[in-house]
Amino acid sequence: MGKSLTVSDELYGRLEAAARLRGLATVEELLEAWQANEEERRRRVQAVERIDALRTRLFATYGEMPDSIELLRGDRAR
Secondary structure (H helix, E strand, O other), X not given: OOOOOOOOHHHHHHHHHHHHHOOOOOHHHHHXXXXXXXXXXXXXXXXXXXXXXXXXXXXXXHOOOOOOHHHHHHHHHO
């Protein structure tokens, strides 16, 4: 069963224009795309948080890690 939402004609017009600019046929498709983008953004934020937590644990365990750029340059020079 669908739900109804009352929005002003002006807002609906802006939503339709935004949908067309993105190549979407309807405002409903625009809202679905926005929802999907929000879910993807949330997953990315969580991934960054996990990376930061891992970096913190590694630093607490091993301290400052040396920069490996010079080692890589040496390998490439051979």
